[in-house]
């Protein structure tokens with residue numbers, strides 16, 4: 001059973017990134033984003049942080065799944081978020097922009113085998129040039145926000161409109177580019193709904209902020225320094241509770257979230273963010289429902 005109509009409804013089942021075998025074969029390591037230019041994390045630190053993260057999820061009653069190991073040529077399986085997206089009761093299998101991530105989805109195939117086949121619930125983009133990554137998609141309150149970013153192109157946005165436009169209001173978002181001086185890898189690195197009607201936002205990451213966002217949410221702005229530490233990239237367990245980094249730069253944001261009456265579980269999570277992804281990126285929810 002897969003289902004997701006919102007970013008904050010009770011999380012029931014989730015795929016969490018695989019730290020085991022990370023960068024096991026140096027020969028296949030590909031530096032895929034700006035953050036990684038500063039060096040990659042050590043296995044031991046990844047292990048410690050991911051174990052604690054998985055434990056918090058399990059203790060909260062969430063079913064935790066881990067991708068199967070693919071092969072040495074897929075050196076990084078830390079951030080399953082981008083591999084796909086549950087949209088309503090369908091699963092969009094994404095087409096990845098980076099070579100080293102192109103076959104990463106094989107690790108989550110075991111979890112797609114039991115999705116009912118009464119209709120075509122697994123949606124595959126028609127063309128290899130149609131790039132979409134799950135980090136660029138957010139579904140909430142009847143809207144699907146999708147960014148044109150470093151990883152998702154206009155063809156990807158058009159595909160989403162064509163396949164999901166009758167059921168959802170598809171809202172395209174243009175992210176600023178590296179050439180504009182903004183390092184916004186995916187939409188969830190600059191925008192993320194939390195609680196009942198709040199959202200974290202890094203305004204400077206947008207070319208234009210869609211009115212669906214300004215009209216719908218009580219916005220909590222993050223600074224450029226906070227965006228760089230992925231302060232928007234929290235994971236909601238429910239409308240009442242979320243997981244965020246205990247990083248010094250993120251703490252003021254956590255306080256603003258608490259002021260909205262949302263419980264914030266702070267965890268040490270520094271290794272995965274050094275690869276470009278924090279809690280949202282390191283998870284792929286399969287089931288959210290009250």
Ligand SMILES: NC(=O)NCCC[C@H](N)C(=O)O
Pocket residue numbers: 032033076079081082098101134135136185186188189275276277278280281
């Ligand atoms: N949604 C996200 O922002 N995901 C982070 C992806 C990090 C991964 N190393 C990548 O660059 O593709």
